Amino acid sequence: MSLADFQNEIYLNGLGDVRPALPTDLSRLEDVARARLSAEAFGYVAGSAGSEATAAANRAAFDRWRIVPRMLRDVSRRDMSVEVLGTRMPAPVLVGPVGVLSILHPGGEPAVARAASALGVPMVLSSASSFSMEEVAEASGDGPRWYQLYWPKDREMAASFLDRAEAAGYTALVVTLDTFTMGWRPRDLDSAYLPFLRGIGVANYFGDPVFQKAVGGPVTDANRDMALLHWVANFGDPSLTWEDLAFVREHWDGPIVLKGIQHPDDARRAVDAGMQGVVVSNHGGRQVDGAVASLDALPGIVEAVGEQTTVLFDSGIRTGADVVKALALGAKAVLVARPYAYGLGLAGEAGVRHVLRCLLAETELTIMLAGYTGPGELTPDALVRV
Ligand SMILES: Cc1cc2nc3c(=O)[nH]c(=O)nc-3n(C[C@H](O)[C@H](O)[C@H](O)COP(=O)(O)O)c2cc1C
Numbered sequence: 326m327s328l329a330d331f332q333n334e335i336y337l338n339g340l341g342d343v344r345p346a347l348p349t350d351l352s353r354l355e356d357v358a359r360a361r362l363s364a365e366a367f368g369y370v371a372g373s374a375g376s377e378a379t380a381a382a383n384r385a386a387f388d389r390w391r392i393v394p395r396m397l398r399d400v401s402r403r404d405m406s407v408e409v410l411g412t413r414m415p416a417p418v419l420v421g422p423v424g425v426l427s428i429l430h431p432g433g434e435p436a437v438a439r440a441a442s443a444l445g446v447p448m449v450l451s452s453a454s455s456f457s458m459e460e461v462a463e464a465s466g467d468g469p470r471w472y473q474l475y476w477p478k479d480r481e482m483a484a485s486f487l488d489r490a491e492a493a494g495y496t497a498l499v500v501t502l503d504t505f506t507m508g509w510r511p512r513d514l515d516s517a518y519l520p521f522l523r524g525i526g527v528a529n530y531f532g533d534p535v536f537q538k539a540v541g542g543p544v545t546d547a548n549r550d551m552a553l554l555h556w557v558a559n560f561g562d563p564s565l566t567w568e569d570l571a572f573v574r575e576h577w578d579g580p581i582v583l584k585g586i587q588h589p590d591d592a593r594r595a596v597d598a599g600m601q602g603v604v605v606s607n608h609g610g611r612q613v614d615g616a617v618a619s620l621d622a623l624p625g626i627v628e629a630v631g632e633q634t635t636v637l638f639d640s641g642i643r644t645g646a647d648v649v650k651a652l653a654l655g656a657k658a659v660l661v662a663r664p665y666a667y668g669l670g671l672a673g674e675a676g677v678r679h680v681l682r683c684l685l686a687e688t689e690l691t692i693m694l695a696g697y698t699g700p701g702e703l704t705p706d707a708l709v710r711v
């Protein structure tokens with residue numbers, strides 16, 4: 326079945342006056358979520374750093390590029406599938422790492438894993454998940470899955486995370502570099518809301534043998550506060566340099582991708598360090614307010630390393646048109662993040678499925694109606710800058 330058949334299904338449901346429970350314009354999900362989710366959880370997900378200028382810039386950058394449709398090119402046979410770092414996927418879209426998902430829905434990351442797995446869409450699981458990586462792996466079953474590392478200060482614990490992830494069947498590693506400490510996030514500061522301090526998003530840590538050794542045994546009510554403080558002190562390591570990448574290289578056999586790259590020179594250094602890819606990302610504007618829009622950083626990075634390495638993209642993906650623009654500017658695939666988090670918060674597993682099906686269907690329709698038969702045909706020629 327073509328991904329775009331989802332559109333027919335929705336139209337045909339109209340025969341019985343059955344309408345989708347959530348909007349099919351995924352850029353509207355944030356408004357629906359604002360109205361229906363708890364203020365704290367919504368603020369945590371929707372919020373960004375500082376004045377949120379970079380979050381706004383991420384979206385504005387997409388609007389400066391427009392697709393130029395081409396006609397009469399026989400697009401009857403299409404193939405949206407791609408292989409990225411050894412992982413086959415139905416379209417160039419991955420479920421990006423989002424931590425603490427149980428603040429949105431009790432089903433948390435396992436619900437996301439089931440929705441993604443049912444469609445064959447790879448999931449990148451966050452280190453800061455509310456369920457352990459082993460539990461999420463079980464929910465994902467034989468679905469493709471990658472693991473995102475927040476590199477803790479304690480090297481022995483970092484190694485333990487990597488061993489566990491490999492044992493649980495995660496096949497590629499995404500090392501996030503831009504969040505060794507939390508950015509200045511006024512929405513959360515103003516509501517004094519940090520999920521971790523309430524014990525959410527620490528499952529991988531509290532269940533880890535090395536972490537437990539450090540806090541004197543399994544985490545119970547008696548040592549819980551101490552364990553949370555240990556988590557805070559250990560979460561990230563601001564002293565890391567490019568030389569340290571040898572450590573992850575040594576402890577991970579599969580492909581490694583560096584997430585948070587925004588400068589072509591950093592992308593070159595990733596290649597020099599033996600990494601297999603980069604995610605051009607500014608963390609959705611949640612870290613450095615005033616930073617360059619991620620889409621504006623993409624072309625220069627593709628020019629610098631696009632031939633040598635796998636360039637992925639996130640920060641601002643909301644619709645199929647956004648996916649097409651990022652691919653045309655040289656990304657091999659994109660990561661979707663906030664939209665599926667809203668889907669989860671609004672309707673659990675079914676909400677995530679809705680978001681992924683809409684995004685995949687709209688991407689295929691956009692590629693097809695623009696005159697292309699697959700993502701590999703997209704080049705900057707498909708766009709015009711306005
Ligand atoms: C609530 C929330 C939690 C996130 N948690 C993580 C995380 O644990 N690890 C990570 O690498 N990125 C995390 N991110 C960043 C996303 O992976 C992604 O880079 C960002 O959301 C992209 O911006 P967009 O959602 O606006 O498109 C998080 C983002 C949000 C919104």
Ligand SMILES: O=C(O)C(=O)c1ccccc1
Binds near residue numbers: 424453
């Ligand atoms: O909130 C975030 O953006 C994020 O990346 C994060 C960091 C630590 C724990 C959970 C999420």
